[in-house]
Amino acid sequence: MKIDSKPLRYAHAEGHTDVCYTEDGKNIITCGHDGDVRIWLDIEDDDPTSHCVGESALAVCFKDKRLYVATDNHAVQAYTFPAFDKDGIVTRFTAPVTQIKSTCKIEALGCSSENMEAKICNLEGGAPLFVMSQHKGPVLSIAICPHMKYASTACGDGVMRIWDIDIQNTVKEITCVPKINTFYAAKTLCRMDFEPAEGKYLAYPNNREIVLLDCESWNQRMTFTHSLIKCALSQCLFSPCGQYIAGSTVAGQIAVWEVQTGTCLDIIEHPTSHNISAMAWNPKGNGVLAYCDVAGQLGTLVNCYGKDSRKIGADADAMDEIETVEREDDNDDIIDNLIGNDSDDENAISLEKIKNETLGLQTEQDESRPQSRVAPPSTAPPQPPFQPSSTPTHLEHRYMCWNDIGIVRCHSLENGESSIDVEFHDTNVHHGIHLNNYLNHTMASLSSTVLALACETPSKLVCISLVGSSKEWSVSLPDTEEILCVTAASGIVACATNARLLRLFTPMGTQRQVISLPGPVVCLAAYNTTVMAVYHKTEPGVSAQHLAMDIIAVNGRQVRCKTVPLPLTPSSKLSWLGTTDVGSPCAYDNTGILRLYDVASGVWMPICDTSNHSRGTSDSWFVVSVSEPTQTVRAILCRGTTFPLTAPKPIINELAIQIPLCELDSEKSQYEEQLVRWAHTTAEVDVKNARETALKLFALACRSEIEQRAIELMELLKDDRLLVLAAKYASRSGRIHLADKLSNLADAWEKEADKLNVAQNSHFQELDTQETYDVTSTEQDLNTSLIIPHKAKEKKIESIAPIKPVPIKSSPGGVRNPFRKQQETTKSVQSPLSLTDRTLVEVHSTDELAENTDPLKPLDGETFVDWFSRNKQTLEQQHPELTPSELTRQGVRMFKSIQTKTNSNETNGQKRKIDDVTEISDAPVTSAPKQSKLSAFAFQKKS
Template sequence: MNVKKRPMRYAHTDGHTDVCYSDNGKYILTCGIDGDVRIWAGLEDDDPSSQCVGEQALTVVCKNDHYYVGTDNNNVQAYSFPGSDRDGIISRFTAAVTHIAISNDGKRIVAGSSDMEIHVSNVGTSKTTVLTGHKAPILGVALDPKDKYVASSSCDGTVRVWTIDDTQTVHSWNCVPVCNAFLAAKCLGRPSWQPKTGHYLAVPHGKEIRIYERETWNKVLSFSHDQVKQDFSISAYSPCGNYLAGCTSGGDICVWNVNLHTCVMSTRHDRGYRICGLAWNPGGNGEIAYCDVMGQLGTIEDCIPSASQDNSSVTQEKTMTVDDMIHLNPIDDDDDDDNENVISLDKIKAELSQPSFFGDNDKLSHAVADDDDDVESKISGVARIAPVCDLQPPFQPSSTPVHLQHRFMVWNSVGIVRCYSTEDENSVDVEFHDTSLHHALHINNFFKHTMATLTDEVLVLACEIQDEAPSKVVCVLLNSWDGSKEWSVDLPEGEEALAIAAGKGWLAVATDTRNLRLFTVAGTQREVVSLPGPVVCVAGHRNRLLTVFHNGMGLPGDQSLGFAVFSLGSGQLQVLTAFQPLSMTPKSTLKWAGFSDEGTPFTLDSAGIIRMFSRKSFWLPLCDTQAHCKGKSDHYFVLGISEKCQNVRCVLCKGSYYPPTTPRPAVAEISLKLPMCEATTEKSVMEERFWRLQLACSTTGDMCKMGLDSFNDKDALDRSIKETVIKLFALACRSGFEYRAVEICDLMPSHHVVQLAMKYASKLGKMNLADKVAEVATRKVDEREQGFQNDQVDNIYTLRYASDMESRFLPSRSMSLEESSSTYGTKVNHLLENATNASTESESLLLAATKQKKCEAQTEIKPLMSLGQKRLNPFKKSVARVESSRGLANLDALYAQQKSDKNKCNSILEQPPPPQKTKIKQTTLSALKPADSPAVRTTAKKLPTFFEWYEKEKDALAEEFPDLSASELSRQGMKRFKGSIQSDTQVPVTNSSAESQTPVPETKKRKSEEESGLHEENPPKKTITSSSSKLMAFAFKKS
């Protein structure tokens, strides 16, 4: 359709300008930043009447014989039309009035101001209703034709719908770019009601105008244009309600037929200036008047088809619907059973999925053809269209919106990238937290980059398609050894970059064609991945890449997002987590996505919930940032997350989602916390701490497997977990919940902790509970042994911590393991031997404890109690220190004795029957550690254990050695028991081992015949040999 665009002319000085028509459409009224209101008798009027109303006039509206002006005098002033005489003040504010709307009858006026208030005034009664709730200056207002609702847009980024009677907000949308002043706003976001009925509300939303249904506020349609590159700023329904006009901040003006859902006119400002005023001629001639920010006035004629063209197009559409489309998609005859002469257009449209028709009727009626009415003359709305969910646009994590003049392009743990896009400057500043990594950078933003990502290797910048220039990606190398500083690449024609990310040795670019392009940091192109949906954001960490994309159409108000995690290590691309849905809070959007310092994926939605993707492939909430905000409109801007420190690094934004660049905001830390029920109780606090530490321990364990030095962190987390679970067990015991206490034992990380719980239950006198706990400990020991047999690789990995755990709970036993392990040749055999001994000792602990409870009469064995009380070598005497002072005098003899002991141990290990091998190990450990408690002594399956043997031989030993103490008597019994075991197994030995063992029975025979005085001399010699053997072994290793 050919439109007549009249040349623009000067109307006011540079700045915001507004325009409106008189009721008859003969006059055009304009106001500008110069404070004047001019009345034009057409665009070619060279002598318009002018009236000075203040220093600045920001808005004007005309109705009947008055026009109303909003000025910087903070009031709405009424003037007569066309005489321009003052006729009173309608409403007063505390800041400049920014926009005015008036009802059809002229009795009610709505005005918005920079003081964030909206006044609804009755001209006849002078009664004013105040609407408060916006957090920034008002940009535009629109009054419902039925005087029930008011729609408003604000600098706080929202468009709200208010009820006039109760002054409450019934619905709101976040669709306006955030700014801090009316004159600084590039997009006004002014809504418009459908005339007469007000059944639909048009709201600018990015690069489209969306139509929402009254009462339900569901989106039913959206209008856009392929040539539009900037956001729509103003929407306006035509007086008849069949057409909708919209203008953008880039100078585009479009007109759509809302019935046919087609664009009938599109034009652009000659110089691309922002349109700040738009009005339809109420005469219905299809004329539109508009103003730009340079104070110029222009008109466009014939924006809508003539009546004959419009009727013919509608007739053709209806004829096509009734005659031709039935053949394309036949309709079931059952639909017209009630009346064969009735043709229902809404049923036909529903079958063919045609757009809705928006008529002037308040109800969506059916078009019925009969003998008296022509079907072609009664077109009204038909089938309703299902609400469409608004797809979230792509964004860069830890960045602020693009429309801001001063913004953060990225703020992470490496540094801060700021962008300044003003009329005087367009540059990018890079600041590093660690100046030793690289000095600060200042880059002229010639390509108008809007995206950035920063690592310790590269700075990556990307821009969108601009006019005829393609989308470009620029990579600045920070630590290049060959002297090259940067490289760039142009994306294919028609492909635009939407999100970028970088990691260790790679960078990724997600485009609007659903391609994920990978590059090396030096510029080599890698794989190109096709994403299953439009990208939302991407994030990188070391060799991992997180992608978030739209996974389909979600429920009304919800976003259906999916994600995937890739691995880019070793030059190959692999999928770590397959494409699957992303968990989010209902009715929310994604605000941040990335990795923690340890490499775990995290997300933040608009509801303030931070979620973590655990190592077991499920999402769980870890923090509610809104719970830490004092105001409802406050939010936290996430910078990074640390699982080691269990906190979130973020910036508090008061009244907004994003922080300002100046002054530099302070970084705060929020502790991670699982959302437990009854979170303030002692039980819930410890449960939350336990599970949160479990997650951190799992992450740290994976880092250790990857070769990262995190063993100290894992040890600290293990200690914290054990302390917390023991406290939970104690709380359950004190509260009388023994069943719960046994359940807590199942959650304990090892059988050693279960043994501590068993001792605690025994001290409280809860013997039934102690028996149940002992069963749990036995089961954990069996599971541990089975795990060692099935997975030796994991065994070797986890044994890094096994020695620390044993030294923490069984220090003397851990020392004996170190001594016995010195006889093995390789490190792996040493670890496996320690694991076998540890599992055997754990089993003996449980068996001994069970025997103590069953045989209460035998629990008064004094040697065993004294051994249990002294864990740290009770047989060590002061004489040993004097003897050890002789030091290296007997190194040759000691070396020979150590060699014989090694040969003896090797000969024992070569025994083929497994039970005998186990017995030998138990005997060796008992010989090295006679000071262990009775619960630590090992048992055998076929041969009697020392515990059973000592019970039988105790009286005989006491008669044979009446002068020995309880500890010395048990020590003498241990020697006898070792001798009997060795004779029963009949282990073949070499000459050297036989010679080394020869003095042992002689010593026993001499002790059986001599008095206790000789007995006191021999034990120190044995102690000397033990300590000196250690010294000799150390000297041998060093040589």
């Protein structure tokens, strides 16, 4: 029997209209854009009961003899039935409520709203049971499984999310929703539904078909479609027995399929082809389906089960029998008793066999085998690619990029036109730019030299040079590639594609390099000529993304790469990637933790927890830039959202960088935090203030009667001037033994430094003639070539006579001054592994250098390492044509030549002439067999 359609009835004013049934199936309840709720006895009721609830009502739901209506004050209001008296407010939102959903087996309501949130609420109100707040657009619909284990939401950001209610997190994300920025502009509502009996399956519309998912593995079981369906399906709904499913299109078509066989029973055309806004099955199971359209009309379909709805409704026992026979695995024994077990007879008709073949279930032979039914752990969905410092692409007015250079905005109109505005923070860099977005660019990156724009389809990279005459260049990618991420810096432009390729360009358009990435890209960032690419290292875990970052440095013809893992907070995603103003990589996740990668030490450090600066739990911070010299993070406070609005223009706040040490409210931890932060970041810190902070920490250890901690602090800092001040403080405070230990500590440093210099000097002399040896190839230089420029500050040599504390001896004649300057001068000790090497070494010039008229003359007791560091810049100016290796060998020969000549002059009682040294130092070093004056002092290779 074909499905029959009853004539449409006027129900409400034009606009979104919702419909539901009472639990006994005797009444139809509708609400509409006019703010009225009407109760119908039947489709033929000419005088329905009408109640006004406000200016508009978008959703209605009947549950346990109560009526729940979404009113215009963004609340879910409860009413008694049939008296229709107010019975409390279940929950509130900050935007209109889009749907209210419940099932007969659960005691809760599922509510979705345009404020990018969905809630599962108690029927009596109070705090919600579960708040789903990770959406990036208006939530269009919600569905809850009968056992309250899973929930599903469809969002205007294009993603349908499946949530595990127990762990309150997403288990799967499916891209199947057309992107919109408001509920009222949505044509496809993506109304999904769980199978009502056991919740084994989830059905959702995807274009012109309905997809059925298995709720255990979340794999696709089957699809429902038909050749007569003209356009996209908007919603789907299981029948009360779970054996039929109905779907509606945006053009008014309604189709009904049988779930077991996938057969389409019939397709009904809407008389005026209006979009169907809501559907509801009659709970009696009589095959009656009520629906409403966007024109405010109400209609019903009968015989939707392929049988006469009147006969089904008249005989309740027959209805129960049909529901019993058509249920799934729970009633298999009843079916076997009714028709017998005829599986051995090949000519017999077996309902069990037909059901197994249709749904792909296990056969009887398979069921006889012992099998483990352990469900595999669900993994977090992989994070899709995104642009740092950008807002969602479905917004009409959005930020494409916001960094320390400027702001790139995109404005889209309803007619499809789009434009891009570029605003620079410093107008001296460039004037503002206005572009017509003909290619519908969705990605942008801005630097001081270039503006990079890109779009997925057609995959084309367009760059506008900001230097000179603002020339524009573009490049089209192969047809098989689509751009996913783009970044630009002052010396490079890069884009990552879906083919896992990283393409590098110069700012003027020269193709520089093509690099294969080990995994799917997540985002890109750049600084000068260095690109940082973040990608999925492996598949995501149960609650974490496994990301890694490649630091790719381009220097001339050379390309170098360093791979580091990217840490994230558990159950979080990467929200922003960038660098500080001196080039240190930084990463920010959606839990509010900002981390900085210290290139010198190769570790990630948390430097700011933005959640400590938020007032509300739903507030978040939109990071713009990070400054190491000022120790601040520039960010925008977003109240209730994850991104800022374009109008009005938001205000940038400065958050202080702080290492999260323990007990930061104590004075000791505050001083420790300052020393650690200054040691690992390039901060504008005065050496005097740094030493003062370290001395305060030393004083706290002395006051706490922990002298060993005070000595440990001095050994950690290794600063001779600070050691003198610490010894003076210990002596004045009466800690004589501590002052003695500090004096011995200075002597130990001097002996260790002398041994180290002797070993290094002999090592250099032994490797003098090796062609491949380069003295500049230290670990620090390697890091410098990876991140350009390196954060370490250039330090001059401190070579003054420090005040050396001596043990205090008892003097009966009076008090001695233990800090009197000694007669013999000692060389300053400076450890290359010092913790505060950047902050606690003061820059001074020496009197000995001033007295020495020859800058190349070695000082008394000076080793080659110290001499070469002091005169390296002079040697580079004298020999610009030499490579670092050749310059090192030249320096070794010159150092030995000067030492030999000095010793010879002292032996003959003559002074060394400056002209001779200048003549020697100016002698070029070439590979020709011609001997120079330094060849007599060079080491010969052993044959």
